[in-house]
Amino acid sequence: MERSRRLADGKVVAADDAVKLLESVLEPGDRLCIEGNNQKHADFLAASLARVSSDQVHGLHIVQSNLALPAHLDVFERGIADRLDFCYSGPQGLRLGRLVAEGRVRVGAIHTYLELYSRYFSDLTPRVSLIAADAADAAGNLYTGENTEDTPAIVEATAFKSGILIAQVNRIVDEVPRVDVPGDWVSYVVEAPKPYYIEPIFTRDPAAITEVQILMAMMVIRGIYQKYGVTRLNHGIGFDTAAIELILPTYAAELGLRGEICQYMSVNPCPTLIPAIESGFVEGIHCAGSELGMERYVANRADVFFIGRDGTMRSNRIFCQLAGHYADLFIGSTLQIDLEGNSSTATLNRITGFGGAPNFGSESRGRRHGSKSWLQAGEEANRGRHMPRGRKLVVQIVETFREGLEPTFVERLDAWELQQSFDLPLPPVMAYGDDITHIVTEEGIANLLLCDDLSEREQAIRGIAGYTPVGLARDRAVVDRLREKGAIAYPEDLGVDKRLANRDLLAARSIKDLVHWSGGLYQPPTRFRNW
Amino acid sequence: MERSRRLADGKVVAADDAVKLLESVLEPGDRLCIEGNNQKHADFLAASLARVSSDQVHGLHIVQSNLALPAHLDVFERGIADRLDFCYSGPQGLRLGRLVAEGRVRVGAIHTYLELYSRYFSDLTPRVSLIAADAADAAGNLYTGENTEDTPAIVEATAFKSGILIAQVNRIVDEVPRVDVPGDWVSYVVEAPKPYYIEPIFTRDPAAITEVQILMAMMVIRGIYQKYGVTRLNHGIGFDTAAIELILPTYAAELGLRGEICQYMSVNPCPTLIPAIESGFVEGIHCAGSELGMERYVANRADVFFIGRDGTMRSNRIFCQLAGHYADLFIGSTLQIDLEGNSSTATLNRITGFGGAPNFGSESRGRRHGSKSWLQAGEEANRGRHMPRGRKLVVQIVETFREGLEPTFVERLDAWELQQSFDLPLPPVMAYGDDITHIVTEEGIANLLLCDDLSEREQAIRGIAGYTPVGLARDRAVVDRLREKGAIAYPEDLGVDKRLANRDLLAARSIKDLVHWSGGLYQPPTRFRNW
Known part of the structure; x- marks a missing residue:
């Protein structure tokens, strides 16, 4: 903890120090949550975790909703983690299957979302959580904007069980547009080199x-x-x-x-x-x-x-x-x-x-x-x-x-x-x-x-x-x-x-019709624009 | 809204102006939640509501967990409200029964807690909510201390559907011990003349x-x-x-x-x-x-x-x-x-x-x-x-x-x-x-x-x-x-x-034994002390 404090300017830690921050706060065997859900992922922190020294950090127990990024499985491949409780794996399902077969991942159980959140308040409380937000101020107040998603559940369980909460944010600002997570619940904030990735998974043409x-x-x-x-x-x-x-x-x-x-x-x-x-x-x-x-x-x-x-x-x-x-x-x-x-x-x-x-x-x-x-x-x-x-x-x-x-x-x-x-x-x-x-x-x-x-x-x-x-x-x-x-x-x-x-x-027969219905306010991602 | 702003010093409204505040923010037919749960009640605001002019405010639809205080039913007796969706009535059950029989309360449905909270995010979102907290600062940040209870559900539904959130607090302070509800979600805070009442309902001798x-x-x-x-x-x-x-x-x-x-x-x-x-x-x-x-x-x-x-x-x-x-x-x-x-x-x-x-x-x-x-x-x-x-x-x-x-x-x-x-x-x-x-x-x-x-x-x-x-x-x-x-x-x-x-x-045969087990940290209310 001493060491992690030295990396931080108040609560703010530089992106280059993210790996060191994780190495300093994590103990072998810790229970860890990496925020990953439908829209946003703590992708920078997940990638940083996959780069920690496995001599220092190993045997982690990962408790997270969504296994979606290669880095989520890299941590098992590298021996940084070996236990997993989760909800949904999507595109990583095949690789997860292989890692389970190889004995590199011991799966506790597969949950629905509410069940896993419930266990955060029972027997699976994370000691460290890595979350994602749009913006933070120096006091650690977080703005999650449209994509609050799982954040409140993860944050509340971790912050109130003496855990450590590290947020990657798209930008650090003087004042957040609104407070979605109070700063005194947050341990560290890291401005990620690029905004967290979002996939338009609910768009049907x-x-x-x-x-x-x-x-x-x-x-x-x-x-x-x-x-x-x-x-x-x-x-x-x-x-x-x-x-x-x-x-x-x-x-x-x-x-x-x-x-x-x-x-x-x-x-x-x-x-x-x-x-x-x-x-x-x-x-x-x-x-x-x-x-x-x-x-x-x-x-x-x-x-x-x-x-x-x-x-x-x-x-x-x-x-x-x-x-x-x-x-x-x-x-x-x-x-x-x-x-x-x-x-x-x-x-x-x-x-x-x-x-x-x-x-x-x-x-x-x-x-x-x-x-x-x-x-x-x-x-x-x-x-x-x-x-x-x-x-x-x-x-x-x-x-x-x-x-x-x-x-x-x-x-x-x-x-x-x-x-x-x-x-x-x-x-x-x-x-x-x-x-x-x-x-x-x-x-x-x-x-x-x-x-x-x-x-x-x-x-x-x-x-x-x-x-x-x-x-x-x-x-x-x-x-x-x-x-x-x-x-x-x-x-x-x-x-x-x-x-x-x-x-x-059909009231709308194309994405363009939907834009029209919205009075031009709906702005479909490029891949859905063919006009 | 203009009128209510004039009553407030920033977000702070004097207790003496509570009735006027309610009269100025409430419209006939509004959906209203009065926080009332096992431990804490927005009792001062509930009593203030029972005193508003029923010419100005009437036909409210009350959507709240717990009907426990006489004031909760006074609002129906006085015609300030006439519809009710709730979870639990406890000691007021008999009087509620009478008011229903007299046609002064139309009960929508009786819920369990989670169901009613769910409907706050669906068809029963409150337009105005009256909640209780331990402390507030001038910016409206709330400290709910040990008794957070239903507050997060009520607050989130109301604040994010353009509603008005009024908190009674035991004290207004320069800085709250921790932020349980961010100030920018809160419309008004009122320091109540006395702290909200708490009943030790989970103590068994x-x-x-x-x-x-x-x-x-x-x-x-x-x-x-x-x-x-x-x-x-x-x-x-x-x-x-x-x-x-x-x-x-x-x-x-x-x-x-x-x-x-x-x-x-x-x-x-x-x-x-x-x-x-x-x-x-x-x-x-x-x-x-x-x-x-x-x-x-x-x-x-x-x-x-x-x-x-x-x-x-x-x-x-x-x-x-x-x-x-x-x-x-x-x-x-x-x-x-x-x-x-x-x-x-x-x-x-x-x-x-x-x-x-x-x-x-x-x-x-x-x-x-x-x-x-x-x-x-x-x-x-x-x-x-x-x-x-x-x-x-x-x-x-x-x-x-x-x-x-x-x-x-x-x-x-x-x-x-x-x-x-x-x-x-x-x-x-x-x-x-x-x-x-x-x-x-x-x-x-x-x-x-x-x-x-x-x-x-x-x-x-x-x-x-x-x-x-x-x-x-x-x-x-x-x-x-x-x-x-x-x-x-x-x-x-x-x-x-x-x-x-x-x-x-029995590991403890008396309240005193429990105090002993706790190393003197458990401090039973007077009624449970017979030594």
Whole structure:
């Protein structure tokens, strides 16, 4: 500590001294968190950590959300760290798998975001955390701007358990635009040689939305949003849900559903939401993080988004995850669904982890407050049960075949094999069949709430599984019966006119249209500009 | 806003102007949060609100955790507010019931804490919030000291949705000991005429613990904590769980369980935890709030509690609730349990609400990370199921008869009548039978995980319900069979020697003993001092 103080001018440490700073504050075996989430990464500090002397610093236990950068795995390769508790690995999943197989990484457990944050306040409190912010002043006050994300959880756990908090910042300033983290919680700040890197991962180009996706979106709006009166919800980030967002101002508006559905969302500021916001459909959005290019547009809609007095957004993954968990509905896509409705995005040879989907995509059994949607879904679920209870809607939206003509519906999830290969305690299931209420495909909607037992659930799934082997093996008599009682609904049962399912229904058909809707405030990254 | 600015010297408003300030910032129909939680209340601001002109301010929609003070209901009596969304009403339950019956309060819904906070970030964002803190500086930086509690959730939602945040503080100082809420999030601060009131609600005098409670505590330790290896948990606040805490250093230590069970807790700093902390049983505690008299002791154990650089505790209900939700076990007491295992603390004529128990006492279906306890409980629950899953332990600990010789076990919960009287959408159930895994009475433990169906569950409950009518109506043959397969366990089945169940087993037998264990640092409130 003495040594680290000598490196610092007050709280400010020069970028060139970052490696030395880490060597002086870290003890072998320390628990360490490197901030890494969807938008921002403490990338400079992560790279610095990978360069410390492994004689001095070794055996670290890494507890962090997102393993995304090569440096995150370099620390294991070099023996600086050997234990890992995390949420999500994304592009590093393959390399992580190899390092685990080689015994260089011992994985404690794979978490969803809220679980890992919870353990920061229990048995996995970091002793040292490396975080990222937009700006700091000399007193260590941090400005995280639009991308607050995981910072509050990491900072609070570390700072209040006598830990050391080191922040890399894009710039050191005289006065921060607003204080997101009070300076007296922060140990050191380092101005990084370049700003932390951000990837526009929530941007979907409307030009790539297909008519099949539009058809599914129409079914979702009539068969689920309208039926239950869904007002508070969370959307996944695929093209399927982008299609729903883009037909709210057209299809849903014609059905008279403005002010009736989709008013409050817990999502990142996806550009495809702009037309629904501008046409008064979506009234409030709380975000886990930001999205590149959306800053000015978001700042201009303080009536919809959460904005600080400095005029920029405040995100916070904890509150976004919580609001989504207690919302009326989650809808997202997946890679595989089995005959019980269990779904998984696990791919062989990779350890990808969970992120936030299982939290959004599970029953909120601690919930007690009613809403129209929750109570109505509860009634469907409760048939014959003595003690009534509400129910969250958890919807999977998939095409029956995914890329490469792999069937989405399978007898057995790859997750089982993955469990074997990586010696996991359970197969890595993203959403469990008994948490899922609806599955939507281009063929129709299976309502699992209306299935009396596992065999009916299986047939309801087969009944919407199209020409996949699972779909072809349906029992036609049972499927007809399920359709009669509403456990299966095809477009014609929902009053959905398939002929309308074309791209004219999209409120925006290109990124340029989105810019137009935003009044020029949305500034898409270059890669999305083709004009 | 112009008018309110004129009342303020910078951000500071005189206490005498509090009513005028509220009249100037509030618009009819505004959504308003008055901070009120277990420990601290914005009591001065609540009283000021009750005094505003109802000609100027009326039709407010109150969105707050805890209705505890007469002033909280005066605002409805006076027509200043007419809508309410809340969590818990406690001592005001009876009066609230009357006001609802008279149509002066329209209740939106009754929530658990996390749900209501979630809605602050969705459809129930307050436009004005009245909060309480220990100290403020002229810039509005707030120091919440040990009792941070709900403040971060309220503050973040209000400040970042262009709302107005008014803090009452015990004192205005030149420099706050640490910054808990950054000043630029705060609109106004008012020094209250007297400090906010705190009630020592988590203090249980060991002198009142009975031998029956000690017997139940022994069964919990052998039959549940040891069996599953429970390391992360949440305790309720009754004498039953205090008894468990007080025999950790004696009974559990003799069983060799130090370092094996009860290492990490999410609870308030209950004084009865002191011996377990001092004897090295409990290693880490994160608190939702503080407890009167525990301040110095807690500050001295920065290795166990979360402590700021100013040397006092940092509490935060959100993280404590989350850590408890994702822990391995919750154990708490209740007033009534029915034959399905549904439990309720509802009492006729009162609307008491939920607080945090349903969140702690429900399955965490979004959880994905394994632990010994969670996986082992999952195996018991999964028998015969295709897709394995872990399981949280949710334990109810009750004596078969409660005060007034009312049986705890009933055929039908009073909650059903309450639903009728107050026109609630569902009966107010605290923990649902299918979330509960174990019920512990003085007769034994029912393990609901090992029951194959509802009829077995009913007999397992009857089998530990003693001499209540429910217990007397047991089917002895079924009960014997359930005992054979471990779904019922009596003390002798658990290796619990009933003769040891006496007060000699308590590590502390009085408040004075607790003070002694704490090395004189615990300073109990006067009412608990009888020496």
